[in-house]
Amino acid sequence: MKKWILRILLVILIAVGIVGGIFVYNGHQLYKDALNTISLSDKVDKIQKDENYIKLEDLPKDYKDAVISVEDRRYYNHGPIDLIGISRAVYTNLKNQQFLEGGSTIAQQVAKNLYFISPDENAAHRKVAEVFMANDLEKNYGKDVVLELYVNTIYFGDGYYGIQEASQGYLKKDATDLSLFDSTMMAGIPNAPSAYAPTISMDLALNRQRKVISTMVENKYISQEQADELIKQQEDFKLPKK
Numbered sequence: 001m002k003k004w005i006l007r008i009l010l011v012i013l014i015a016v017g018i019v020g021g022i023f024v025y026n027g028h029q030l031y032k033d034a035l036n037t038i039s040l041s042d043k044v045d046k047i048q049k050d051e052n053y054i055k056l057e058d059l060p061k062d063y064k065d066a067v068i069s070v071e072d073r074r075y076y077n078h079g080p081i082d083l084i085g086i087s088r089a090v091y092t093n094l095k096n097q098q099f100l101e102g103g104s105t106i107a108q109q110v111a112k113n114l115y116f117i118s119p120d121e122n123a124a125h126r127k128v129a130e131v132f133m134a135n136d137l138e139k140n141y142g143k144d145v146v147l148e149l150y151v152n153t154i155y156f157g158d159g160y161y162g163i164q165e166a167s168q169g170y171l172k173k174d175a176t177d178l179s180l181f182d183s184t185m186m187a188g189i190p191n192a193p194s195a196y197a198p199t200i201s202m203d204l205a206l207n208r209q210r211k212v213i214s215t216m217v218e219n220k221y222i223s224q225e226q227a228d229e230l231i232k233q234q235e236d237f238k239l240p241k242k
Contacts (some may be wrong), residue, residue, distance in 0.1 A: 015095040027128020034115040034129065040136055042116050047152060054175050056148035059163070062180045066187035067151060070212045072106040073219055076143055080107045080134035106150050107134035112120040113153040156186070157193030157200065170198060172240040178225070181233050188212040198239055206234050 017125065056064065067077050074082055082105050093174035104112070111133035116126045137146050163186060167175040171182055178186065188208035189196045198205040214232050216222045222230075 012075045014238075023124050026122070027127045028132060030116070030121065030125050031129040031132040034133070038097070040114075040133070040140065044141065044149065047114075047149060050152070050162075052162055053152050054162070054164045056144055056151070058176050059151065060176070060178050060180075060183060062221075063151075063163070063175070063178050063187065064147070065182035066212050066216060067147070068106075069215040069219045070187055070191070071109075071213070075106055075147070078105065080138050081105055081131055083116055085160055105134065107137050107146050110134070110137055110150045110153065112148055113155075114149075137182030154190040155193055156189045169220060170239060180222070181230055184212045184216065185209045202239075206237070209234065 072082070074084065078084070108127075108130045111130040112126070115133060116129055122216060125239055139148070141149070151163070152162040154163075155161055156163075156170070158166075158169060160166040160169045163175045166186060166189070167173055167178060169184070170186075171178075173182075185198070185205065189198075189205065191208065193200075195201060196205050196208045210231065212223070213227045217227045
């Protein structure tokens with residue numbers, strides 16, 4: 001009886017290995033096809049030449065801290081993928097029986113923004129391709145530039161791509177002038193711009209901002225006193241008139 005069980009388990013493991021191998025192969029092929037269309041260096045160079053591209057060093061530290069805190073808290077402590085982050089996201093989603101957290105790192109999100117946004121692509125193959133591309137990004141450009149690419153390519157809703165466009169569009173100010181309050185709001189929008197854009201729903205935008213604020217307290221970027229003050233500021237917040 002035990003031999004039959006072992007044989008069944010072996011068959012299952014072989015089947016899983018074959019299926020996994022197929023996904024990896026197809027994902028790697030998607031990654032190669034993307035690079036054949038335009039090289040990574042050419043893609044990055046094109047993005048960096050955009051008139052609204054803004055250097056990481058010119059952004060307020062509060063905004064960078066807010067982004068890392070809510071999107072990828074271990075960003076500077078893991079590689080292109082974060083197994084701990086993936087495990088945490090799976091546990092949180094199963095525990096709450098709904099999708100609350102994603103496991104993609106910032107590098108994976110940049111890879112997606114640069115190459116893999118087509119809805120026609122197989123989701124599993126795309127995820128594999130993102131890992132290969134994320135590895136190239138971090139290997140060739142390093143953490144700071146990848147984060148810089150992230151904040152310059154993410155979508156904020158209302159047709160705004162990148163933090164400079166979004167800051168000017170929503171807040172009527174340059175991204176270099178973002179306050180702590182501004183930073184916590186802007187950092188929350190890209191997670192779901194169709195819901196969290198303040199022009200869509202101010203209530204949802206402020207609720208998402210509170211999530212960003214709480215993660216910043218958890219990760220010791222700000223104190224609870226600062227968080228309480230930010231929540232208080234929400235009461236009087238209104239978008240600048242166009």
